[in-house]
Ligand SMILES: [Zn+2]
């Protein structure tokens with residue numbers, strides 16, 4: 001099940017489960033839309049893959065047992081393990097390759 005992480009790994013802004021600004025990679029690395037656009041250029045600094053908007057999990061049960069009431073967001077904040085300089089060096093050669101070709 002998808003982990004709904006509470007913050008952007010890079011700038012640490014809050015990304016609550018209902019946020020439309022959350023972006024995730026295939027490994028659930030989570031960043032804000034602004035960092036993905038202006039800093040990461042659609043390159044996940046952890047895996048090199050692209051990003052997609054994080055789907056919103058319903059806040060109430062539309063089907064029994066399936067909502068944030070039963071599968072709540074994660075509480076542990078995650079922080080990037082690379083410096084801004086390391087990220088820029090990693091992103092540079094990858095950003096112009098389409099995600100489907102990486
Ligand atoms: Zn951010």
Ligand SMILES: [Zn+2]
Pocket residue numbers: 025026027028029044045046047048049
């Ligand atoms: Zn990733």
